[in-house]
Structures are given as structure tokens and as C-alpha cells.
Amino acid sequence: MDSEAETVMQLRNELRDKEMKLTDIRLEALSSAHQLDQLREAMNRMQSEIEKLKAENDRLKSESQGSGCSRAPSQASLSTSPRQSMGLSQHSLNLAESSSLDMLLDDTGECPTRKEGGRHVKIVVSFQEEMKWKEDSRPHLFLIGCIGVSGKTKWDVLDGVVRRLFKEYIIHVDPVSQLGLNSDSVLGYSIGDIKRSNTSETPELLPCGYLVGENTTISVAVKGLAENSLDSLVFESLIPKPILQRYVSLLVEHRRIILSGPSGTGKTYLANRLSEYLVLREGRELTDGVIATFNVDHKSSKELRQYLSNLADQCASENNAVDVPLVVILDNLHHVSSLGEIFNGLLNCKDHKCPYIIGTMNQATSSTPNLQLHHNFRWVLCANHTEPVKGFLGRFLRRKLMETEIGGRVRNVELVKVIDWIPKVWHHLNRFLEAHSSSDVTIGPRLFLSCPIDVDGSRVWFTDLWNYSIIPYLLEAVREGLQVRSTLPTDLLKVRGTVLVTRRVVFVSLFRNLTDVR
Template identity: 65%
Template sequence: TPQEVFIGSVSVNATTKWDSLDNVVKRTFKDYLLRIDPVSNLGLCAESILSYHIGDVVRSKEVEVPDLLPCGYLVGDNMQIHIMLKGTKQNSIDALVFETLIPKSLVQRYISLLLEHRRLILCGLSGTGKTYLAQKLAEFLAFRSGKDVKGGAIATFSVDHKSAKELRQYLSIIAEQCESRNSSDLPTVIILDNLHLVGSLSEVFNGFLSAKYQNSPFIIGTMNQVTCSATNLQLHHNFRWVLYANHMEPVNGFLGRFLRRQQVEVEINSGVQNPELIKILDWIPTVWNHLNKFLETHSSSDVTIGPRLFLSCPLDVSSSQVWFTDLWNYSIIPYLMEAVKEGLQLYGHRAPWKDPTEWVQKSYPWSAVSGPHCSQLVNLRPEDVCYEGHPKRNIGPKSVPTSQSEVEPDPLLNMLIRLQEAASYPSPQNDSQHSSGLHTEDLESTL
């Protein structure tokens, strides 16, 4: 079913001719692309338009000019012009690009990898949109093969810790069908979600990988991290691996494109622009980027936040303020607390402490008249993540660090310091002649 997206409004009067309307439709589409993706326009252009419809009237290069002028068909409740983009029937990915908001060059790469190698793994953190993309790629391949998406052309297997054995059995059955004459009954695409929960991918795929290559379904897998078995699949079994990371396209630009699409639809339905709402929706992606830079500074890129958390922003000024306050206090701050605390334990102090809440309060897009929500944001204090108590080398009050090791203490050295302190600290439950119970042998075995 084609996705319906409002892209703009146009004026048609009694003297508007079809060629004039053609140009207006193309210009409206190009303006929309520029607003959604000012950098590359998603790689689309006016040539991406296959046709546009007014009721039952189709306007395209292959169809003759209708008998009446456009105003003759825009009557009553029939006041919408539907633009159809080129898709699988035209051997084009333009409709898929428009729907997914992923730049055309990247979508073309994913499709090319699938058509050539038939096996693709999307690897990235949770919340980056891997499962959504896998589903859209599967639908494209199913339509391309002439199959009905709702008729079993796509099979989805969501992996959990207990289902690795069931997955191996399922793939073995698929492999047997590939070898038989009933291969036409196979699904066109199999989506394997959460493959990182499988202990050994090579073991799970062992029976399937020996099946007839050309008869086997397309495989699209998703996983949260790269494993040795994933690399082995890539090297020896023709799987292709795509990194789906927060710091690179299509993930790092998706949130902005998604919110701008929402914003345009609100403007069309209301008929007016709301500068304050525009400011808020432009600000949300900057908050997301700031949080991820903070996490990378005090932990690593492995704990950054995907854009999914911010996609539910309400398209109303007051509602969005309440939404953000709740999101910040009850979701973001608790997550930052745990992620940064673990990062400090692993990597030590690597940068001066800067509370991300202060940055949010300084750049706060809602006006003071909207309410006191800015002051209700919970701060992330150094003591909340054990920042102040984390051991670091004493380089003296006036000395200047001369090497990276002085700025970033070695985690193993920090652990040794803590263990040595614990070994010499008297137990509160014993007298002064008893030690805490951690001896030199224990220290060596712990290290």
C-alpha cells in the first residue's frame, strides 16, 4: 500500500492549464525535498515522479491530456493531488528512498549488496532503525519478485536466548526445500532479527549455507554488535555486513529528516507556520547529538543513544515541553547515570565534568511563558556517577601533564590502587590486629 505523505499545497484557478500544473507539482515536490533534506534532497528530483492523479484522472508523459482543465476535476471533496513516485515496476528505488528517508546512494548500496550476495547483516546499536530498514528492504525485494507481501513472501524470525535451536532447525528446513522442487513455495525474504543473541552464528547457519545458492531466499539479519562469527560469515559464506551507527548516515541525519517531515504535515493541516514549533523540532536533533558526544567523552560510542527515543515528540508546543521533561527525567538521566558510571570504571577520567543538563537549560527552546519546566529538569551531578571519587594520578598543583597517560590513568593501575588500599584498610568488624582479608596472593589472583 503506497504511503501517503502531505508535501504541500497549491493553488489552481479556472485558467490553470495542465502544463502549468505539471510545473507546479514538480516545483512543490522539489521544495519539499529541500526542506526535508537540505544537504542532498535524499538524492531525488522531479524525475522521480512517475505520475500524479486527480481522482481517476492520471497525468503522465504516456497519457493524453484530459478533456477538461484541472479545475474541472478538483471539485467537491476531490481536492487532493496524489503524486506517484517511480518504484519496483519501473526498476527504481525512488519510492523506497522517499518512504524510508534514507539517501538514495545508501539505499542503492543495500539493494545492490542483496541482489548480488543475497545475504546481508545490519549491525548497530539498539534504536537505530535496523529492524525498520530490514522490513522495508524485504518489501522492496518481494514486490520486485512479483510476490504479495501479505501472502507469505516475507518470513520474520525474532531471535531470543532460547530460540537458537529453533532457528537452526528452521533454516535446515528451508535448505531442504531449496534442494527440492518446491523452492517456489519458499519465502522471498527471511528477516532474522536480533542475531546477536545467537551464541554461534556459523553453527546456526551450517545447514543452510550448503543449500543451492540461487534458490535460497534473501537473508536480512540484524544484530547489536559485531562478533567473530559474524566476521566469519562475511569472509567464508558470502554474507555482507553493513554498519548502522549513530555517528554516520543514514542514522545521524534520520531524526532531523523525520521531524521535518512531521513539521511540514502539521503546517499543511493547520495552514500556518509555527516558528516556536520549528525551533523546537530543530533543537531536538542537537540535544541527541550533544548527549551522544557526552557519552562518547565519558564512556564510548558503544553506549550512545539511537534516534528512536526522540521520534515520539508531540507536534504541539506545550505537549512537547511536557514530553521532553518526562523523557529527560525518567529515561535519559537514569540511562546516562548508569552508562557514564560504567564508562568511568572502565576508562577513568578523560575530560572535565560538564553536566549535560546545563547545556539543555541554556539552549532551551521553549519560552519562559510556557511554564517552569526548564527548572524541573534533573541535573546529572558528578557524585551521581562516582566521578569525584574515581582515582586519578596526582600530578601536583602547578605541574602540567606531559603525556596522555597523565591525563588518562590506566584502568589496570586504578584497580591496583584500589586493591592495595583495600588490602591495608582495617576491617570495621574486627580489631586493629586483623586485616581486611585481602592478602598478596588474593591481589595477584584478582589481577
């Protein structure tokens, strides 16, 4: 018995050693994959520069009639060689990506190196230090991955792994455009009191030496206002970077925008995020009074006109300029009958002294050209068929799914199908509403954001949502569309006759089978 026990202990020790080596190899593979990514991006930049130089060279050739012909062959050969190199490195990169997906969940069970000084570590993106949120309900931490850090893991390997995991997470959340972010969006990360960045010195101990006690989390910092970057706002809002840059540019240049679109498309959410960004961009703190919100209804037109008139007077007065809010949010402007009259009080207000104004409304009105011409407003369309609204639901649900999978360290194929199916249902319903009513009554993604990340729970949730919210809304929207058109299409007769049956049978069956809506 003693000899058998010794043999078992010896085998266990050998197994532990091999698992430690395997963990180090996987981490080094991720670091190498990150380096390949950097080389790939550098080669892409070189390729674009070469193409620009080639175009410029061709232009100079046509102007100087052959003065630059001798350089063309060498440039042509340069333009083809990076493509060939890209083809060679692409295969290795794909292999690295497939292996790094396992590291995103670290589904190897208990960390084999825990007794040897290794730890199972969660990687989170943290906004707690960078910004002071006005809303306590907004998440401060986003779980993006889990890894096993052994006692031999080096800092340069961990640097590559963290950046690689961030990029993998972005690719999973937004497979189309990756939100315009990449591994360069990572400013650095911290383990306990150690803050790690590209310019920081290597600490005395290895990473595992700072993962002590309950400290099993690596907090990743994303570039933000201090780096003159929108990356942190893009990551939190899930709005692609080019679109968010356009919104900020319109506000900085014109100081007045109106977000227009159907209900539930996130106009108020976007207005709040933009206003907070503007306040922090101006070097101010998010204190009471720096952002003023006016919720407009049918009876508040006079109050709004008086408020804006008083605001213009305050801007003109040097004594009261301190009390003027930096940003004014005017929510639900579609309740105002004449927007031109409401904003006439701001005509004499100088732009550089007037607060930023962000308005929201459900649809454009006949006063739109007048506001653009006389009041310097810029219109931003938030439609369900265009970005950033079109892909927001999918990005939001995939983020929730990622956090659930990473937290539970398990993948659920059926749940992946559910998350893929819900946006298809949403787009199908909006196509139906556009065909039989109008785009103004399409359904925003907000209605579907509460989908539980659970197969059985999501089935119950969707059945209730379909029976008690979607079907009554569809019937009312189609009824209003019929009153406008005054005719009843043949296909719509069939739809109305079968819509109750669809409510009880067809969509429940579709939800169980997780197939495309027809």
C-alpha cells in the first residue's frame, strides 16, 4: 500500500509539472499571437503607404512625362511582397486565434498550479478610477476573460496575453467592425498596487507574486480623455468609433444637435453619454447643475421657451455666466408644436457662451430646415435600419452572453443560438412595420435588452413579451397604417387573420426550434 501511495503521489507531481509547462506554453502562444497581430497591422500600414506612394508616383509621371519611370518597377515589387508575406503569416495567425479562444474561458477546471503558486485570474475592464459615474446602476466593471497565471509567468508574456484577450473580446462582441478598437486601445493594467504600461519598469516580483489573498483580478484600463481618445466611451456605449467621432465633432463644431428617431432607439442614453463626455472634455466635474435636463411634454412649451430665453440672458450677462449649465438636454422635443418659436430666444446668444444643446425627438418635422438654417442645429438620425442602432442589440446581447460564459467558464451552444435569433426577430418585425405602416413606428432595441441569458428563462420571457407587448403594438400600428392608406392589401388581410394564431403557435414554435422568422 505504501508503494502504491508513493507511485500515485509521484504521478500526481509529474502531472502537475506537465500542466504548469502547458499553461506557460499557452500563455507564450497568446503573446506570440499578439506580436503577430502587431506585425500584421504594421504591414497593413506599410501597404497603404506604398499604395499612396505609388499613386503619387503615377501622378508625377503623368505631369513630368516620364521623369519618375525608373522608380515604378521597384515600387510595384514592394507592393506585391507585403501581400505575399501577409498570406504566409495569416495561417499562423488563424492557428493562434483558434488556440486563444480557449484561454478566453480557461475551461480547464481548477487551476493546476494553485498549489505551486499559480492563480486563476479574471481580466476585467474597469472605469472606476477614470470617471465618476452619475448613475450608480451603470456597470463599472466588464469581465472580458479568465486565464491561469503560473508561478513562472513573466511580465512580457502577461502583457501580450492581456492585450490579446481584449482584442478577442472585441471581436466576439462586434465581429463586423470590432467597434473600431484593437489591442492598442489598452492603456495598461493593474494587479493590486502595481500598474503596468508600455513605459513602466518591470516590477521586482513575477506577476504571481502580486496575486495574493483575494486579489485575483487584473484590471485593464482603456484609453480615454487623458489620452485624447474616445476608446473608453466606445467600449462602454457599444457605438462604433467612427460614428461616435462624428457625433462629437458635430457637437464641438456646431454645439447644437437633435437626435431624431423612433422610440426605444437609445436617443436619451446617447444624449446623456455625450453630455458627460463634453463636461469631462472641458475639464469640469460631473456635479449637480453642470448638465441640465428638460423633459418636454404637451403642456411645457411656454416653460421651455421661457427657460431658453432666461438661459440666453444669463449667457449675455457676465455676472451670471458661472451658473449657466455647460450642457442642456431637451428630451422629447416632438411634443413641441413649433420648434422655431421655442428657439427664437437663443438667436442673440453667442455660440461660444451658449451651452451645448442636445435635443431628442421621435421624428423630424417641417421646421427641420429652419432650425438648421437659423439656429445652427445639426440633425442626427437614429434609425433602426442604420448604425449604430442596427447592430446595437446584437452587440449588447453578445456582451451579456460573454460575461455569463466567462463567469461560468462554460459555453452553451443553445444559448448562442438564442442570442443570434433575437436580433433576427427584431429586424423581421421592423420590416413588417415598415411595409404595412411606416418607419416611424418601428420598434427600438430597448424592448429586447432585458432578454435573460438562460435558455428556459429566455423562452418564457419572449413568450410573455410577444403576447402582451409586441402583438398589441403590431395590431395598433397596422390599424393606424390602414387609416392612412385607406386601403387594405390582400397580403395584409391574411396577416391580420392569422396574427392571433401566430401569437399562440407559430412564434412559440419558432422560438423553440430557434429558426429564422418567416
